[in-house]
Amino acid sequence: MALEVLEGGMLTTVQDLGRYGYQRYGVPVAGAMDSFALRAANALAGNSLGEAALEITIAGPTLRATESCLIAVTGADLSLRVNNWPLPPWMSIFVRRGWLIEFGERKIGCRAYLAVAGGIDVPPILGSKSTYLRGGFGGFEGRALRQGDIISTGPVSFHLPSLAGKAFPPDCIPKYSDTPEVHVVLGPQDDYFTEEGIATLLSSEYRVSPTSDRMGYRLQGPEIAHKGRADIISDGIALGSMQVPADRQPIVMVADRQTTGGYPKIATVISADIPLLAQCVPGASTVTFKAITVQEAQARYREMMRALSVDL
């Protein structure tokens, strides 16, 4: 079974949970920007939660199923249509051979995840099927999908229609917004900033710059003042790290972030809120930030992940 790509869409890539264990060699993690939506899509499609899926950005692709299959689309609502029927996201769908999978207008969010029962059959590179675009490796030939590509899927061991029509529990779906409040934990270098600088970050609205991408979310808003230097001796960068270079505008480092960097990091976006940020649209969304303790952040993450252990 395969998906034929009739149109690639704005940026459609193969992503799993990312490439771990190689950051010490300078290899970025990559992986799904919204890993919760990826896991949910796989759960609905009957896959293991870390299987690779298609990450679809704003303007979706047009795909044709070469055989009957089961798909699930989660994350952003990009007006999914299957065989011309409009369907809501966060459910599993039985697709007959030859049917078209299409997307339309963006309703909310930025990235949708399309999982297929059996998973996406691309060779793992360094233990992961994720596409690292800047490095040109992983996923489907190290690049975004385009017209004419044939995406093979893996074998399925269950009866497809038996899993169709299942919906993700509505109260477990993240509340995506174009103006989300995103929680952060201060540090590791919050001591590089003035009290006023930290207060500015936590009380202002920041616009998501149009230059934001899978590497960094560049934010535009009131300037965040450093106490002194705006550089540190380079160190490792965790997912969600918020760097503030000398121009005093924060950048949140996301999936394709480089592994090390030399700007002080005022705060780190909590794991449970990475999906909210990942679903912000460059050039359109605005974000506000609220600081919580690391203990609260971990409690929120456990709470979010519990949603994935429910029986669908």
Added chain:
Amino acid sequence: MYSEPRLLVAGDSALVVEFGDEISEEVNRKVHALSYALEKNPLPGLGEAVPAYRSLLVHYDPLCLSWDEVKASVTDILQKCEEITLPEPRVIEVPVVYGGEFGPDIEFVAEHNGLSVEEVVRIHSAATYLVYMLGFSPGFAYLGGMPEAIATPRLETPRTLVPAGSVGVAGEQTGIYPIATPGGWRLIGRTPLKLFDPQRDPPTLLRPGDTVRFVPVSEGEYWTRLEREKRGGP
């Protein structure tokens, strides 16, 4: 170096262990020792560690370990580090063709420092270098130990494309471009070795803590080694 390492919160699933606020071999050795100790004592819930000049970023799974638990585990392992003997660093010899089309800036580096081209080659290849860390791009090694005698400022306008394997000088640093990228370092030579290959595991020639030596080779040797690299052999 700090008298006690600092443990810093890097969000809800990573912490930074910082040993000092300077670039020195002594501080960096602490980083590699902790990295090595974590590798030798794998704890459930602890993920990969990313060594840098003076700190180690340690990832963990907050579903397994709370902040207090991870802090306690890492503190415990830090104690063990005192007794640990690091394995002898690997010594990696990097063949380099100096000058000519492979190192178009070598005359500039020579002139800037009042040396002959031969002296630049001799000084650059006589030193031993420590891989403090990798980062910036896959396989890029931050090397320490370049003699000040050949320090040269970067290009005023970076090149739009620097070939993979190019060996350059920037200020008091030297380094090798693992993949073809834009870059502003003064190029003095090129190695036929593949610095990064995602089809290999580990994917990089150089690893944190390695010792590096540059060995001058002829252009003929360069092409022979390049062919061998393409076939995947050493």
